[in-house]
Amino acid sequence: MARTKGGLTVTNPTNPTPDHDSTAPATREHGAAPALTDRFENPGLPPHVPRRADDDPKAARRAEMQVVGLFTISALASIAFVVAYFAIDPDLKGYLLGIGEVNLYHVALGVTMGLSLLCIGLGAIHWAKTLMPDEEVVEERHPQASDDDDRLAVGRQLSHGWRSSQLNRRAAILGSAGGALGLFALPLVLPVVAGLGPRPGRGLYTTNWEEGTRLMIDPSGAAIRAADVTQGSVFHVMPDGWVGHAAVEEHGAEEAMLAKAKDQVILVRLDPEIIQSQKQRDWGYEGIVAYSKVCTHVGCPVALYEQQTHHLLCPCHQSTFDMTDDCKVIFGPAKRPLPQLPITVDGEGYIVAAGAFREPIGPSFWERNRPGLLGVDET
Known part of the structure; x- marks a missing residue:
């Protein structure tokens, strides 16, 4: 029970389930311990x-x-x-x-x-x-x-x-x-x-890059001549007017920080023979190509360049991009290539942007393919 x-x-110890023949006579060997029911009295329910x-x-x-x-x-x-x-x-x-x-x-x-x-x-x-x-x-x-x-x-x-x-x-x-x-x-x-925050809208489509903007070394603020970019060299660049303390003084700390988060670009010179994408050649200049440093996974800066493999590595979650093939993802959680910034040179031989980014920078989001948000020629 x-x-x-x-x-x-x-x-209930007073009514144990028998595991032997209940009709057999109860016996106890000499010296054996007393049965449980002999030692304890059923207290019953209070x-x-x-x-x-x-x-x-x-x-x-x-x-x-x-x-x-x-x-x-x-x-x-x-x-x-x-x-x-x-x-x-x-x-x-x-x-x-x-x-x-x-x-x-x-x-x-x-x-x-x-x-x-x-x-x-x-x-x-x-x-x-x-x-x-x-x-x-x-x-x-x-x-x-x-x-x-x-x-x-x-x-x-x-x-x-x-x-x-x-x-x-x-x-x-x-x-x-x-x-x-x-x-x-x-x-x-x-x-x-x-807590997911506001909808991105045009926020990730707009940067400070536009046609004719010079690429300036970050944080020194020096302009870059195409002739000075050797094969395998790497430059971390920002738009002219948005580098260092000058950007803070001119635009304010908040706008300067926002520009730093969105406008950062990595510039590399590759051997034109190893570039696989025609679009990559057309948007570059004699093997010099520029790509957004903002990872398309969660927005960390893609700052590690492997000169031997020509791979860009995001240090946060190890997303890896192939610079010889339009920065396509070859490893990691990122789902789309890094956006390329079209570049050319001006009359003085300095590298300048040939236009704005043709696609939103940074992480993927649900509105990124919505027509009309980019505001530039998307072809």
Whole structure:
């Protein structure tokens, strides 16, 4: 026999399942240890102590309203989380006693999410301790194989459990618990969805490269003559006017940092005989080619050039691009080649851009093939 309390079933030692012939006379060899039933007396089940809510309808109603109140507070806290997420400035600072200066945006999100989860837990615990069934149940062991009568009995027991949980009578608890649990999903899902940031739009299509812009060595700011670029040499370049402290002074720190993130280009001179792409030859100049350094995986700077293999390597996630074949991906998580910057030389022999990028730089995104966003000749 087994007894169940709080979902835990234990064997009743007074009625063990026999593993021998029950009709054989009980015997004990001399010196053998006494049987378990001889050493321990069955303590039986403790008397059931009813709770106030079991006998007093007013106490039960009061407990029900307390549970509903906790679930309602949880739901309101979840809604407050959503409001705070959009309404509070993420850079808002303030002071808390005993802590000092804090980011009030983070405090508001943490408090509302914590309160929402806390009230769900407290409501569930209070519901279980005051209204759910609290009686101990003794269950006789039965064969493992279930017959139709056993399945019917289980169905009746489940039905009894449903009725005894009083969910069919206390719709307020069921509704408030469902609302609290459903709304609590918002603080978990909203940061993931909204945290993806704004849609890129034209942001990744526009750079400071345009026709006639000189390629300047970063960070020295020196212009580059085509005659000075030897085979195998590598230059990290930026557009004229966007290099070093001069860019910060002229355009401001924020614009200079944005340009640094989007406009960086790597310039390499290859043997024209090993270049496989006709477009790569046409957009280069006598084997000199320029490609965006912004990796098409997650935007890390592709800054490692292997002179023997002519491969460009991204140090973040090891995406590898073949410079002899229009910087196509030959290894790693990146999914598309690095965009090429068309170049030529001006009247003084300096390398200049022959136009803007013909495709968006940086990571792939869902709008990149949308017609009309590039704003330049895409052929």
